[in-house]
Amino acid sequence: MKLITRFLSESREQWCFLGINILALIMAAIFEVSAPIYLGNIVDAIVNGLKNSENMEAILHVANNTILILIGLYSGHAICTYASEYIISGIAEKMVLKLRKQVSQQFYVVPISYFHSHNRGDLLSRLTSDLDNVAETLREGIPGLISSIIGIVGAVVMMIWISPLLASIIIGVIVLGITTLSVMAKRTRTVYLRNQEALGAFNGGVEELVTGKAVVQAFGLEQVTTNQLDELNSELFVRMRQSGFVGQLVMPLVNFINQISYVLVAIQGGLMVVRGTITLGDIQAFFLYVTQISDPISRSSYILTKLQETLAALGRIYEVIDVVPEADTGTVELQVPSRPSNCESSAGASVGETASSLTSDADALSQSNDAPSAFPITGAALPKTGAALPKTGVIEFNHVAFGYSPDKLLMKDLSLSIPAGSLVAIVGPTGAGKTTLVNLIMRFYEINSGSITIDGVNIQDLTRESLHKTVGMVLQDTWIFTGTIADNIAYGKPNATREEIVNVASLAMADHFIRTLPNGYDTVLKNGASDLSQGQRQLITIARAFLANPSILILDEATANVDTRTEVEVQKAMEQLLQGRTSIVIAHRLSTIKDADFLLVVDNGDIVEQGTHEALMQRGGYYSELYKDYALGMSV
Numbered sequence: 221m222k223l224i225t226r227f228l229s230e231s232r233e234q235w236c237f238l239g240i241n242i243l244a245l246i247m248a249a250i251f252e253v254s255a256p257i258y259l260g261n262i263v264d265a266i267v268n269g270l271k272n273s274e275n276m277e278a279i280l281h282v283a284n285n286t287i288l289i290l291i292g293l294y295s296g297h298a299i300c301t302y303a304s305e306y307i308i309s310g311i312a313e314k315m316v317l318k319l320r321k322q323v324s325q326q327f328y329v330v331p332i333s334y335f336h337s338h339n340r341g342d343l344l345s346r347l348t349s350d351l352d353n354v355a356e357t358l359r360e361g362i363p364g365l366i367s368s369i370i371g372i373v374g375a376v377v378m379m380i381w382i383s384p385l386l387a388s389i390i391i392g393v394i395v396l397g398i399t400t401l402s403v404m405a406k407r408t409r410t411v412y413l414r415n416q417e418a419l420g421a422f423n424g425g426v427e428e429l430v431t432g433k434a435v436v437q438a439f440g441l442e443q444v445t446t447n448q449l450d451e452l453n454s455e456l457f458v459r460m461r462q463s464g465f466v467g468q469l470v471m472p473l474v475n476f477i478n479q480i481s482y483v484l485v486a487i488q489g490g491l492m493v494v495r496g497t498i499t500l501g502d503i504q505a506f507f508l509y510v511t512q513i514s515d516p517i518s519r520s521s522y523i524l525t526k527l528q529e530t531l532a533a534l535g536r537i538y539e540v541i542d543v544v545p546e547a548d549t550g551t552v553e554l555q556v557p558s559r560p561s562n563c564e565s566s567a568g569a570s571v572g573e574t575a576s577s578l579t580s581d582a583d584a585l586s587q588s589n590d591a592p593s594a595f596p597i598t599g600a601a602l603p604k605t606g607a608a609l610p611k612t613g614v615i616e617f618n619h620v621a622f623g624y625s626p627d628k629l630l631m632k633d634l635s636l637s638i639p640a641g642s643l644v645a646i647v648g649p650t651g652a653g654k655t656t657l658v659n660l661i662m663r664f665y666e667i668n669s670g671s672i673t674i675d676g677v678n679i680q681d682l683t684r685e686s687l688h689k690t691v692g693m694v695l696q697d698t699w700i701f702t703g704t705i706a707d708n709i710a711y712g713k714p715n716a717t718r719e720e721i722v723n724v725a726s727l728a729m730a731d732h733f734i735r736t737l738p739n740g741y742d743t744v745l746k747n748g749a750s751d752l753s754q755g756q757r758q759l760i761t762i763a764r765a766f767l768a769n770p771s772i773l774i775l776d777e778a779t780a781n782v783d784t785r786t787e788v789e790v791q792k793a794m795e796q797l798l799q800g801r802t803s804i805v806i807a808h809r810l811s812t813i814k815d816a817d818f819l820l821v822v823d824n825g826d827i828v829e830q831g832t833h834e835a836l837m838q839r840g841g842y843y844s845e846l847y848k849d850y851a852l853g854m855s856v
């Protein structure tokens with residue numbers, strides 16, 4: 221009930237149209253229930269005329285007038301029904317549009333942790349099938365229910381008006397029928413629910429088979445998987461047969477009730493006609509009212525069952541709408557330094573020229589950071605990393621504590637400083653907390669205590685927009701949306717010119733392959749660009765990062781999916797991309813680790829070692845062991 225009240229109160233702007241719709245339904249019902257009386261009048265006119273030996277012309281004259289009235293009534297019924305359907309479909313679409321907008325907007329503002337704790341398919345089904353369910357019930361169910369109720373009430377009133385005695389017999393049968401149907405509806409609900417569960421399980425099985433086809437084939441498990449799917453299919457067959465059986469029971473039952481009513485009306489009505497207490501026309505009208513009632517009864521019982529399903533869907537939709545959005549209480553905007561963007565600085569220069577000039581800059585940078593203890597992990601004074609470095613992009617963790625659940629901390633007291641413009645590689649075993657560390661910089665999760673600052677400003681005081689403009693990410697899972705390659709590259713800078721786009725694509729070594737496509741930069745990518753190779757997709761996302769030009773860049777094994785030859789090219793481009801910004805690379809690759817100015821070795825959410833590759837190797841601690849294992853793995 222709460223859900224219905226909420227839904228109605230949130231659809232206040234549609235109330236007026238809803239009122240008009242109900243009015244149209246009432247009018248349609250009035251026209252419909254009036255007709256049998258006039259049909260009865262025709263019968264009476266003919267019977268009485270013949271009985272009184274009136275001439276045929278006089279009889280037909282009376283009948284013709286009534287027929288005109290009937291044409292008017294049926295036309296009125298058709299017009300009002302059409303108007304009601306037209307209005308209700310508008311109302312339904314607007315209500316669903318509003319819900320869809322609310323849910324879609326929520327997807328942008330709910331914390332990322334919400335997505336991590338919910339099944340992706342389940343979230344999608346709320347936006348699709350649950351909303352469809354609500355729309356269908358609004359479009360067809362509710363008008364059907366209202367017109368059924370009005371129709372039943374109208375027909376009962378007319379029956380009482382014609383003959384209270386006959387009406388009471390019919391009402392008795394109706395009450396009996398409704399009680400039986402509602403008992404059946406309860407049982408049907410359970411059967412339908414099991415059917416939907418079986419359908420969901422089968423769909424899940426098919427999805428797993430489709431997405432994991434390569435793995436299934438690689439392990440030669442086609443037969444096992446097919447058998448599992450067969451089992452799910454058999455279960456679905458049984459459930460569907462059951463639901464079909466109970467669903468088909470409703471109509472025969474309603475027909476049975478109908479026929480009982482006809483028999484009772486025929487017996488009692490016949491006796492009343494003989495006694496002269498009712499006319500033959502009234503009996504005929506009575507029969508028509510019985511027919512008019514039976515259909516709405518079966519329809520409303522079905523709609524009431526469907527309504528339960530819709531309320532469950534509405535509840536799931538409101539659950540998403542009610543998620544508390546990520547707090548964006550920050551007011552500070554980080555000043556973006558007047559640093560030339562990648563595309564401007566390189567305009568006109570060949571990739572080779574740019575790369576070589578940058579390599580020497582990078583060398584200077586790495587030399588200045590060579591001292592093993594140059595980067596304090598305690599949050600003390602930042603090291604001087606050379607006059608050429610930019611002043612923006614300093615990241616500090618001050619006594620940070622964080623856990624995905626409050627009772628289990630992953631980081632207990634983490635402090636570290638990353639100087640502006642440095643290239644830091646985070647290494648550590650799987651599950652050590654590398655991704656978590658960068659997620660905290662992006663403020664995807666709120667820390668339990670301590671603070672994280674960028675250029676001395678607590679990230680909680682920054683607006684989310686400013687934070688995400690300052691920190692860019694290139695992830696291993698490439699995200700390509702449906703649109704042209706140019707649109708995909710310009711994602712972080714929608715107003716970028718074609719020249720800028722081509723420029724950054726050249727820097728990311730993507731220009732060549734893009735030009736080989738039939739439509740070049742205007743090639744439309746669909747289905748996550750499944751027709752491009754993983755490496756090509758990655759190059760596009762790297763070009764995207766070039767164009768967005770953030771002062772801090774996070775790379776999550778960004779070159780992991782690029783082949784060895786492409787990797788060399790991408791590395792060159794990367795040097796350019798990383799130039800002049802603080803870069804944090806989560807990498808397992810030897811090349812990335814060696815290029816880094818500094819390594820942070822993470823284990824159990826803590827930094828256990830830090831320093832350059834050489835220094836850490838000399839130290840012979842945790843990193844050197846890790847590295848030796850890695851090198852051994854590479855040589856095997």
Ligand SMILES: Nc1ncnc2c1ncn2[C@@H]1O[C@H](COP(=O)(O)OP(=O)(O)OP(=O)(O)O)[C@@H](O)[C@H]1O
Nearest residue numbers: 336624625630648649650651652653654655656657
């Ligand atoms: N969304 C989450 N909810 C709960 N626990 C999580 C979540 N994400 C990660 N964890 C847990 O936190 C710990 C650190 O995970 P994290 O992803 O940061 O490790 P990682 O070092 O990046 O690992 P890998 O190298 O395998 O990617 C792990 O124990 C992991 O199970």
